[in-house]
Structure formats: structure tokens, C-alpha cells
Amino acid sequence: MIRFLFKGLLRDRSRSLLPILVVTAGVTLTVFAFCYVNGILGDMIEFSAKYTSGHVKIMTRAYAENKDQVPNDLALLEVNDLISNLHDDYPKMEFVQRISFGGLLDAPDENGETKKQGVVVGMAADLISENTKEIERLNLDGALRKGRFPEKSNEVLLSDEFATKLEVSPGDKVTLITSTMYGGMSIQNFVIAGTIEFGVQFMDRSGMIADISGIQNAMDMNDACGELLGFLEMANYDDIAALNVETTFNEKYTDPNDEFSPVMTRLKNDSIMAGYFEYMDGAVGILISIFILAMSIVLWNTGLIGGLRRYGEIGVRLAIGEEKGHIYRSMILESIFVGIIGSFLGTIIGLGFSFWVQEVGINIGEIMKNSKMMVPSVFRAHITPTAYYLGFIPGLFSVVLGTMLSGIGIYKRKTASLFKELET
Amino acid sequence: MEQNSLININNLVKRFPVGKGEFTALNGIDLTFETGEFAGLVGPSGSGKTTLLNIIGSLDTPSDGSVNVIGQDIANLNIKKAAVLRRQHMGFIFQTYNLLPVYTVYENIEFPLLLLKMSGSDRKKAVMDALDWVGLTDKIKSRPAQLSGGECQRVAIARAMVKKPELVLADEPTANLDAANSHNILKMMAKLNKELKTTFIFATHDDKVIQYLKRKISLEDGKIVNDENVINKGE
Ligand SMILES: Nc1ncnc2c1ncn2[C@@H]1O[C@H](COP(=O)(O)OP(=O)(O)OP(=O)(O)O)[C@@H](O)[C@H]1O
Numbered sequence: 340m341i342r343f344l345f346k347g348l349l350r351d352r353s354r355s356l357l358p359i360l361v362v363t364a365g366v367t368l369t370v371f372a373f374c375y376v377n378g379i380l381g382d383m384i385e386f387s388a389k390y391t392s393g394h395v396k397i398m399t400r401a402y403a404e405n406k407d408q409v410p411n412d413l414a415l416l417e418v419n420d421l422i423s424n425l426h427d428d429y430p431k432m433e434f435v436q437r438i439s440f441g442g443l444l445d446a447p448d449e450n451g452e453t454k455k456q457g458v459v460v461g462m463a464a465d466l467i468s469e470n471t472k473e474i475e476r477l478n479l480d481g482a483l484r485k486g487r488f489p490e491k492s493n494e495v496l497l498s499d500e501f502a503t504k505l506e507v508s509p510g511d512k513v514t515l516i517t518s519t520m521y522g523g524m525s526i527q528n529f530v531i532a533g534t535i536e537f538g539v540q541f542m543d544r545s546g547m548i549a550d551i552s553g554i555q556n557a558m559d560m561n562d563a564c565g566e567l568l569g570f571l572e573m574a575n576y577d578d579i580a581a582l583n584v585e586t587t588f589n590e591k592y593t594d595p596n597d598e599f600s601p602v603m604t605r606l607k608n609d610s611i612m613a614g615y616f617e618y619m620d621g622a623v624g625i626l627i628s629i630f631i632l633a634m635s636i637v638l639w640n641t642g643l644i645g646g647l648r649r650y651g652e653i654g655v656r657l658a659i660g661e662e663k664g665h666i667y668r669s670m671i672l673e674s675i676f677v678g679i680i681g682s683f684l685g686t687i688i689g690l691g692f693s694f695w696v697q698e699v700g701i702n703i704g705e706i707m708k709n710s711k712m713m714v715p716s717v718f719r720a721h722i723t724p725t726a727y728y729l730g731f732i733p734g735l736f737s738v739v740l741g742t743m744l745s746g747i748g749i750y751k752r753k754t755a756s757l758f759k760e761l762e763t
Numbered sequence: 764m765e766q767n768s769l770i771n772i773n774n775l776v777k778r779f780p781v782g783k784g785e786f787t788a789l790n791g792i793d794l795t796f797e798t799g800e801f802a803g804l805v806g807p808s809g810s811g812k813t814t815l816l817n818i819i820g821s822l823d824t825p826s827d828g829s830v831n832v833i834g835q836d837i838a839n840l841n842i843k844k845a846a847v848l849r850r851q852h853m854g855f856i857f858q859t860y861n862l863l864p865v866y867t868v869y870e871n872i873e874f875p876l877l878l879l880k881m882s883g884s885d886r887k888k889a890v891m892d893a894l895d896w897v898g899l900t901d902k903i904k905s906r907p908a909q910l911s912g913g914e915c916q917r918v919a920i921a922r923a924m925v926k927k928p929e930l931v932l933a934d935e936p937t938a939n940l941d942a943a944n945s946h947n948i949l950k951m952m953a954k955l956n957k958e959l960k961t962t963f964i965f966a967t968h969d970d971k972v973i974q975y976l977k978r979k980i981s982l983e984d985g986k987i988v989n990d991e992n993v994i995n996k997g998e
């Protein structure tokens with residue numbers, strides 16, 4: 340009987356082809372949209388990793404507790420020793436020092452008097468050592484507007500907008516007024532090497548990027564840094580690997596009785612990022628629901644049209660003595676078959692398309708001419724194992740639901756009128 | 764009341780709701796059919812032929828009276844049991860053939876046997892026999908669209924006969940056929956009736972069909988006005 344049904348299904352193109360196409364199209368879109376959202380959220384996560392949280396982040400326990408205030412007086416000490424230990428413990432990972440700081444930036448005139456002054460929000464990273472990847476990691480390359488990258492520890496990058504406001508340009512001197520990590524006053528001169536566009540309003544208003552050694556010097560933070568960011572070898576954040584590093588590190592280095600001992604948190608534990616992860620799950624749920632709904636409606640109608648076409652066939656089957664439930668179930672069986680084929684095709688096409696966007700990416704940087712530091716310019720899809728089966732959920736569900744709805748008509752059919760109906 | 768007959772109809776009344784009132788399509792029908800009959804319900808349009816055939820075929824239920832078909836009380840049959848009765852004991856032939864268009868001749872005839880869950884080898888033998896009865900062994904692989912009207916109706920006869928049912932019901936089986944084809948299929952059915960002892964009941968007003976009947980039941984306004992055994996052309 341099943342073979343008999345499938346024979347009919349395969350031969351009757353209009354019964355199989357249209358629903359298969361609908362399912363294929365819907366599943367293709369589902370899979371691609373999933374991979375794309377995955378990619379964007381992955382980019383957001385990666386973005387956060389690069390600028391603020393790393394895949395894992397090491398701070399002192401005291402710093403971690405007050406990290407919103409960026410308490411550099413609670414910074415990690417003897418950082419170089421710690422880094423070399425970390426290289427032994429996690430040889431495949433990379434650890435970089437970061438210091439966030441704030442203060443006043445003073446632009447003097449030729450007499451050394453204050454010309455303009457502004458509040459500065461700064462970040463220090465290793466910009467000048469030979470093998471540093473920080474320029475690339477911070478996406479500075481395309482964001483440079485004037486000048487060049489720092490080559491000496493007293494050279495800095497300033498937001499292009501901020502520089503204009505302070506009426507300074509590359510080559511000019513600025514004075515950073517801030518406090519040392521021990522609470523003293525710090526006044527240090529820097530030279531502007533270049534200007535950049537951050538692409539994020541508050542950073543464009545007052546942003547500065549300095550080399551870590553220059554800031555360590557200015558803030559009396561020799562061999563100290565606020566945060567040590569760790570990056571796993573894979574490009575995308577892997578929570579399981581990060582959890583593993585976090586656990587082993589904390590077992591070895593954290594001393595609950597010493598508030599200056601280092602403690603590690605992984606990206607997912609970062610409060611803002613936790614929201615992203617939940618958002619990702621929610622987005623997938625919404626995505627699937629929308630596709631199930633839309634496809635079900637289309638397939639319901641397809642089923643109704645098919646039901647009209649098969650009116651005679653169903654009538655004969657009822658007359659011959661097939662039970663209504665049996666016919667109904669046989670139609671659902673057919674729809675499962677259609678759903679599997681359509682989902683399979685859709686998944687393959689969707690994955691293929693996603694793979695292309697994953698490898699090549701949609702480069703909006705080229706369209707936008709100048710890229711900005713903190714705005715990702717290439718959108719990439721990201722294929723996860725979930726993408727292999729995800730499309731089957733809306734694919735099967737919608738076609739079965741559509742058939743169940745359109746097939747209800749069978750139960751309303753009166754056998755009493757079969758002879759008459761089948762006579763025309 | 765003779766319960767041994769194939770079909771027993773007692774004081775059958777069938778009313779249809781029409782607007783606010785009712786229309787009595789069958790009014791006090793008493794009939795019995797024995798195994799092997801070749802009978803026809805004849806009469807003018809609207810006399811109730813199809814309505815009576817529907818009730819005998821368990822496609823509809825009586826409003827009043829009792830109808831017993833092959834041991835089943837039609838009035839008290841739920842749709843499931845009615846389907847079983849039709850599946851196991853009855854064949855239907857329609858005016859417009861109603862073959863399944865995507866299936867071959869062979870598969871169309873095989874279909875009722877699939878519903879009966881007959882084994883593959885039994886099925887094959889039964890289908891080949893049925894094809895032989897209607898002389899279509901050379902059209903096994905054809906689709907209905909490739910057949911003439913007469914051939915289609917022969918496939919429909921084979922489909923009705925393949926499970927060797929006790930009863931075959933045919934409503935205007937010749938209405939869409941020319942004279943030659945009409946005679947052809949009637950001869951075929953008369954032969955099967957004789958050889959397999961299958962009971963045939965027709966609803967028709969076609970004289971060509973009436974010529975072949977062994978029993979002619981005339982209906983008028985839902986009542987039997989005449990019921991006679993006839994010596995027909997086939998004898
Ligand atoms: N479902 C129904 N509702 C209302 N009236 C009906 C219904 N079915 C049949 N009738 C009426 O019952 C009468 C008998 O109908 P039936 O179809 O049995 O006639 P028939 O003898 O088969 O006619 P024909 O030779 O034209 O096929 C007709 O007057 C018809 O209008």
C-alpha cells in the first residue's frame with residue numbers, strides 16, 4: 340500500500356512537485372537565515388571578545404568585583420611572569436594586556452598654554468611590539484583616517500572627531516592628565532601618530548588608543564595591567580573550550596583568601612554576553628515559528644488545491660471501502676515523504692549558500708568605502724551542527740500541518756452523494 | 764421475512780430535507796435479491812433509482828424500514844463498518860469510470876486488493892484473471908488517459924470484479940458509451956454473472972441495458988410499480 344501511494348505521488352508531479360518546492364524554498368531560507376543570524380551574533384560575540392572580554396579574561400579578584408569602575412589601582416601585578424606561565428599552561432592560546440583608562444586630554448598652543456581640553460576615554464594595547472596582532476584584532480587597519488600607526492611608546496591614535504575638536508593633527512603634542520595606579524597625579528605628554536574613526540558615538544567623541552607601554556609608564560603600572568585577555572586558537576568562540584580553560588586556570592591560580600590573586604571569567608559569563616547567547620536561542624525559535632507558520636499556510640492551500648484535484652480519486656477510494664481515517668493517514672504519510680525530500684533538498688541548498696557566505700562573506704566595507712574600527716564590515720554566515728537538522732523541523736512540521744488542515748475535508752465528505760458526484 | 768436472501772428490504776422509506784420540509788424519495792420499498800441475480804432498477808429520472816442503489820451499497824442510510832445486505836443491517840451500520848462491508852463484499856461501477864489517473868490499468872485493478880491486504884502473489888493472479896475477463900491483458904501498463912471510453916469502463920468492471928464480490932452495483936454504466944461498447948460491456952457482465960454467480964444490480968434508463976436484465980424493477984415516484992422476471996437477449 341505504501342509503495343502504491345508513493346508511486347502515485349511520484350507520478351503526479353503537481354501533487355509532489357509544488358509542495359516539495361515550497362518546502363525546499365522554506366527550508367533553504369530557514370537554514371540560511373539561521374546560519375546568517377548565527378554569523379552575525381557570532382560576529383557580535385567575537386567583536387566583544389576582541390575589544391573587551393577576550394574569549395577569557397583575567398583580572399584580580401578585587402578588580403573583577405568592581406570591574407565597571409575600571410579600578411586600575413587593583414590591577415594585576417607581575418604580569419610578565421603570569422603570561423609566561425600561561426604560555427606553558429595553554430601553549431595554543433594568546434594572552435594580551437589591556438588597560439582601560441580615563442582622564443583629561445589637553446591640547447597646548449605653541450606657548451604651552453591650554454588651547455583646548457576634553458575628557459578622554461582610552462584603551463591601551465600592545466601596538467608597537469614586533470609580532471603584535473592587536474592592530475588587526477582591533478580592526479584598526481581600515482579605520483585610520485590621518486597619519487600612521489604608533490611606532491614609539493609615546494605615540495597615540497586619537498578619534499578623528501576628537502582630534503578635530505581639540506584642533507590637533509598628527510605630529511602634534513597632547514597632554515594626558517590622569518592618575519597613577521597608586522592614586523597620584525599623572526601628567527604625561529604624547530604625540531599624535533594618527534586619527535581613526537571608531538564608528539561608535541561615545542568613542543568618536545572622546546576616544547584614544549595608546550600603546551600599552553606608554554600608558555604603563557604614565558600610570559606607574561610597570562609590569563601591571565588592568566585586564567589580561569586570552570584568545571583561543573579557533574576564530575569563533577567555543578564555550579566548552581573556554582569553560583575548560585576557565586576551570587583549570589581558576590583551580591591553579593585563584594586564591595579565595597587573596598583578593599589580588601588572578602581570576603578568570605569566560606566570555607559567556609560576561610553579563611552582557613550572556614544576553615546575546617539567550618538572544619540567539621530566542622531568535623532561532625522565532626525564526627522557526629515564522630517559517631512553520633508561513634509554509635503551513637502555503638501548504639494548506641496547496642493541499643486544498645490538491646484535494647480538489649483529487650476529489651474524484653478520494654471519492655472512488657471511499658466508495659471502494661477505504662476508511663476515511665485510512666485515506667487521511669495515507670495523505671499525511673505522503674506529506675511526510677514530501678517533507679523529508681523537501682527538507683533534505685532545502686538543507687543542502689541552504690547549507691551551500693551559507694557556506695559561500697561563510698567563506699566569502701558579504702563585504703559591506705567595500706560598499707561603505709571607509710570602514711570603521713568598531714563596526715564590522717564583513718558579514719559572514721556561520722554553520723553550526725544545528726544547521727544540519729534545523730530545517731527539518733519547519734519542513735516536516737509545516738507540510739504535515741498543511742496536509743492535516745487541508746485533509747479535514749475528507750471527514751466532511753458524505754458517502755451518500757458519491758454516486759452523484761462521480762457521475763459528472 | 765427470508766433472512767437467507769442476499770438482500771432484504773422491508774418498507775424502506777428515504778426522506779431528504781428540502782428547505783423547511785422533506786422530500787420523500789423512496790416510499791415503502793419491499794424487495795429481496797437472491798445470489799446471482801442480474802437485476803435493474805428502471806424508471807424515469809427522479810424516480811429514486813440512485814437513492815435506492817446508494818442505500819443498498821451502504822453509502823446512505825434509510826429514514827425508515829429495514830435494509831439487510833449480506834447479513835448487515837444498513838440502518839445501524841457506522842461509517843467504519845459500512846466501509847468494511849463495501850471493501851469486502853461489494854464492487855461499484857460508475858457512469859464516468861472514475862479510474863485513478865496516475866495509475867496504470869494493472870494498478871487500478873490491484874487497488875481494491877491492496878485494501879484487503881491480499882498477498883502479492885494472490886493479488887497478481889487475481890488481477891491477471893480480471894484483466895482476462897474484460898479482455899485487456901494487452902493494456903496492463905496503459906494509463907486511463909490512453910484508453911478509450913469503452914476500455915476505461917472495462918477496467919472499471921475489472922476493478923469492481925477483481926475481489927470476486929457478492930454484489931456489484933452499477934449506476935448508469937453505459938451512459939457515456941456508444942451502442943457497440945454498451946453491448947460489449949453488458950455481455951461481459953452477463954458472462955461474469957453467470958460464471959461467478961455475482962449479483963448485479965443496475966440503475967438505468969438505457970434500453971440497451973434493459974435488454975440484458977433478467978429482472979426488471981420499475982420505480983416511479985419512489986415506489987415500485989412493477990417487478991418482473993424477463994427472458995432476455997442474453998439467454
Ligand atoms: N441529497 C438529496 N437531497 C434532496 N433531494 C434529493 C437528494 N438526493 C436525491 N434527491 C431527490 O430524490 C429524487 C430521487 O433521486 P435519484 O437520484 O434517486 O433519482 P434517479 O432515479 O437516480 O434519477 P436519474 O435517472 O436522473 O439519475 C429526486 O427527485 C431527487 O431530486
Ligand SMILES: [Mg+2]
Binds near residue numbers: 813814934966
Ligand atoms: Mg440516478
